[in-house]
Amino acid sequence: MSHPPKSLWWDSLSQPLKIRESVDSNLELDVAIIGAGYTGLWSAYYLKQNEPNLKIGLIEANVAGFGASGRNGGWCSALFPVGLEKLAKQSDRQTAIRMQKTMFETVDEVARVIEKENIDAEWQKGGSYSIARDEIQLKRAKEEAAHFKEWGFSDDDFTFFNQTEATNRINAANILGTTFTPHCASINPAKLVRQLSDVVERMGVKIYENSKVTSFLKNKVFVNNYQINAKFIINATEAYRSNFKQYKRASIPVYSLMIATEPLSQVIWNEIGLKNRETFADYRNVIIYGQRTKDNRFAFGGRGAPYHYGSKIKSVFDQHARTHHDLLETLIDIFPVIKGVKVTHTWGGPLAIARDWAAHVTIDKNSNILSAGSYVGDGVGTSNLAGRTISDLILNKETNLTNLPWVQHKSRKWEIEPFRWIGVNSTLQMAKIADVVEKKFKKETFVTKLLSKLRGH
Numbered sequence: 236m237s238h239p240p241k242s243l244w245w246d247s248l249s250q251p252l253k254i255r256e257s258v259d260s261n262l263e264l265d266v267a268i269i270g271a272g273y274t275g276l277w278s279a280y281y282l283k284q285n286e287p288n289l290k291i292g293l294i295e296a297n298v299a300g301f302g303a304s305g306r307n308g309g310w311c312s313a314l315f316p317v318g319l320e321k322l323a324k325q326s327d328r329q330t331a332i333r334m335q336k337t338m339f340e341t342v343d344e345v346a347r348v349i350e351k352e353n354i355d356a357e358w359q360k361g362g363s364y365s366i367a368r369d370e371i372q373l374k375r376a377k378e379e380a381a382h383f384k385e386w387g388f389s390d391d392d393f394t395f396f397n398q399t400e401a402t403n404r405i406n407a408a409n410i411l412g413t414t415f416t417p418h419c420a421s422i423n424p425a426k427l428v429r430q431l432s433d434v435v436e437r438m439g440v441k442i443y444e445n446s447k448v449t450s451f452l453k454n455k456v457f458v459n460n461y462q463i464n465a466k467f468i469i470n471a472t473e474a475y476r477s478n479f480k481q482y483k484r485a486s487i488p489v490y491s492l493m494i495a496t497e498p499l500s501q502v503i504w505n506e507i508g509l510k511n512r513e514t515f516a517d518y519r520n521v522i523i524y525g526q527r528t529k530d531n532r533f534a535f536g537g538r539g540a541p542y543h544y545g546s547k548i549k550s551v552f553d554q555h556a557r558t559h560h561d562l563l564e565t566l567i568d569i570f571p572v573i574k575g576v577k578v579t580h581t582w583g584g585p586l587a588i589a590r591d592w593a594a595h596v597t598i599d600k601n602s603n604i605l606s607a608g609s610y611v612g613d614g615v616g617t618s619n620l621a622g623r624t625i626s627d628l629i630l631n632k633e634t635n636l637t638n639l640p641w642v643q644h645k646s647r648k649w650e651i652e653p654f655r656w657i658g659v660n661s662t663l664q665m666a667k668i669a670d671v672v673e674k675k676f677k678k679e680t681f682v683t684k685l686l687s688k689l690r691g692h
C-alpha cells in the first residue's frame with residue numbers, strides 16, 4: 236500500500252488519512268484524469284463546475300496530493316517559467332503581457348475558490364521578496380525591476396526597495412536591496428491539495444487512489460487488469476510523465492528539496508521581519524525559496540540535488556543529506572539569528588522541466604488526450620490556469636485562456652542518455668560553482684547568462 240510522503244505539510248494535516256477506493260472494475264467515463272495533484276484536481280473542479288453532468292474519474296497511483304502538489308514550497312505565485320521575451324517570440328508583445336497579467340489574476344482566482352469552498356490552506360497573500368546580498372545580485376535585482384518597467388508593469392506589480400527599505404521588511408544579513416511583487420501568497424500546500432480533493436469529490440467527481448495507470452492511448456486507460464474507456468484523457472502526472480513510454484523524453488524530473496525548522500520565537504521574528512508572511516528568494520544561480528509558515532517556522536527549499544540517470548524517480552531521492560545540510564547553512568547565512576534552531580523536517584520531490592523550459596497545456600484533437608505541466612517549480616498558481624484552460628478546451632470553448640501562448644506549445648525532446656544525465660548534472664554543477672565564484676570574486680560568470688537564455692528571461 237502507498238503512503239503519503241514525509242513532510243512538514245503532511246504532518247500538519249488534522250484529518251487522519253482515509254485512503255479512497257482503487258479501480259476494481261472496467262469503467263466508462265467522459266473524462267479520465269491521470270494524477271490527483273493540483274493539475275488533475277483543478278481540471279476536474281472547473282470541468283464539473285461548467286458541465287455538472289460530466290462523468291469524471293481521477294485515477295491516482297498513490298493518494299491525492301502525493302506528488303509535488305502536497306510537498307512544495309507553498310508559494311502560490313504569478314511566476315511563469317518562460318520569460319516575457321520568449322513568450323513574445325512565441326506570440327507577440329501584447330500576448331506576452333496578457334499571459335503575465337493572467338498569471339497575476341490566477342493568484343486571486345485561487346484565493347477566490349479557497350474562500351468560496353471554505354478551504355483552510357493557511358493562505359496569506361503577503362507578496363514575495365527577491366533579495367540581493369552582494370553587488371552582483373543587486374545589479375540583477377535592479378535589472379529585473381527595470382525589465383518589468385520596460386514591459387509596461389508598474390511598481391504595483393514589481394518594484395525595487397533600497398537597502399534601508401529592504402532591511403525594514405526582511406532583515407537578512409548583508410542585504411543591499413530587494414525586489415518585491417505583491418502577486419504571491421504563502422500557503423500550506425498539502426492542506427490545499429487534500430481539501431481540494433474533498434471539494435471535487437463532493438461535486439461528484441470520483442477519485443480512485445492506489446490505482447497506477449500502466450499505459451494509455453486514445454480513449455483507453457489501463458490500470459492493472461482493468462480498462463477505463465473515456466472520451467477525453469488528461470495526463471496530469473507532471474514530473475512522473477516521463478514514466479510513460481510516449482513521454483519518456485518530454486520532460487525531466489528534477490528534485491527540489493526542503494527543510495522546516497521548529498517554530499521560532501516572536502523575538503526572532505521581530506528581528507527578521509516578514510510580517511505578512513511574504514515568501515522570499517534571492518538572485519543566486521541555484522534557486523532557493525522560503526516562507527514563514529502560519530505556525531512561525533521557516534519552510535525553506537532549493538535545487539541542487541542531482542538528476543538521476545534515466546529520469547528515475549524513487550522515494551529515497553526525496554532525501555539527500557548534502558543538499559539538506561547546504562539548505563540549513565544557507566538559511567543561517569541569510570538569517571544568522573536562527574543559528575542553533577532545530578530542523579524538524581527534511582523532504583523533497585520531483586518537478587518537471589521541458590527541454591526549452593516551457594510549461595504547456597495541449598490537446599491532441601485526434602486522440603482527445605490532453606496534457607499540462609512542465610511548470611519548472613512554478614506550478615502552484617500555474618496549475619490552476621491549466622485546469623481552467625483544460626476545461627475550456629474539452630468543452631470546445633474559445634476563450635481568452637485557450638489562445639494564450641503556452642496552449643498547444645510543443646517542446647523539443649530531451650537528449651537520450653547518457654547525454655541527458657551528463658548535460659543536466661554538469662549544468663547544475665556549473666551553477667553551483669558560479670555561485671561560489673561570484674560570491675568570492677564579485678564577478679558575474681557566463682553561467683548566469685546561459686541559465687537566463689535557457690529560461691528566456
Ligand SMILES: Cc1cc2nc3c(=O)[nH]c(=O)nc-3n(C[C@H](O)[C@H](O)[C@H](O)COP(=O)(O)OP(=O)(O)OC[C@H]3O[C@@H](n4cnc5c(N)ncnc54)[C@H](O)[C@@H]3O)c2cc1C
Binds near residue numbers: 536583612
Ligand atoms: C519540493 C518542491 C517545492 C516546490 N515549490 C513550489 C512553490 O513554492 N511554488 C510553486 O508554484 N511550485 C512549486 N513546486 C512545483 C509544484 O509543486 C508543481 O509544479 C505542482 O504541484 C505540479 O502539480 P501537478 O498536479 O501537475 O503534479 P503532481 O502534484 O506531481 O501530481 C501528479 C500526480 O500524478 C500521480 N501519478 C504519477 N504517475 C501516475 C500513474 N502512472 N498513474 C496514476 N497516477 C500517477 C502522482 O502520484 C501525483 O500525485 C515545487 C515542487 C517541489 C517538488
